[in-house]
Amino acid sequence: MNEVEHQDPIKGRYVKIDDTNNWKPFPPPFAEGGITWQLLNVSPEMGSWAAIFDCPKGSSFHRHIHIGPGEYFLTKGTMEVRGGEGEGGSTAVAPGYGYEPCNARHDSTHFLEDSEFYMTFLGPLNFIDEEGNTVAVITWEDAQGAWEAS
Ligand code: ZN
Numbered sequence: 015m016n017e018v019e020h021q022d023p024i025k026g027r028y029v030k031i032d033d034t035n036n037w038k039p040f041p042p043p044f045a046e047g048g049i050t051w052q053l054l055n056v057s058p059e060m061g062s063w064a065a066i067f068d069c070p071k072g073s074s075f076h077r078h079i080h081i082g083p084g085e086y087f088l089t090k091g092t093m094e095v096r097g098g099e100g101e102g103g104s105t106a107v108a109p110g111y112g113y114e115p116c117n118a119r120h121d122s123t124h125f126l127e128d129s130e131f132y133m134t135f136l137g138p139l140n141f142i143d144e145e146g147n148t149v150a151v152i153t154w155e156d157a158q159g160a161w162e163a164s
Pocket residue numbers: 045046076
């Protein structure tokens with residue numbers, strides 16, 4: 015008879031977000047301009063992960079596609095998503111909330127001033143090059159690995 019491996023139930027958790035401690039550089043292949051982050055949680059139940067990002071003025075994320083939907087809460091600053099309003103995207107001003115659907119393509123995510131936002135990713139991020147070829151697919155496990163390695 016096959017055995018199903020016993021898994022302990024996933025427990026609830028609380029993470030104190032401190033202003034000074036525990037910020038780590040977001041891996042350079044995926045952003046530039048000094049973005050740091052804190053991975054707050056990963057959920058194998060949902061295939062999701064949640065993080066808060068500190069984004070200095072002028073920083074940006076590299077081109078990516080959200081394989082699953084994502085929700086963000088901009089707690090500080092100004093963030094241009096999908097090129098910002100001037101290019102048909104969104105310009106979020108704190109405090110601001112946004113939803114990005116499955117397959118949302120983010121060619122340009124820029125921060126016009128020192129900013130901070132929380133985001134939950136339901137599924138992986140697919141980082142792509144200009145032609146749309148996959149550079150890296152970041153699942154919750156990869157996010158956890160990157161966080162633990164840094
Ligand atoms: Zn770059």
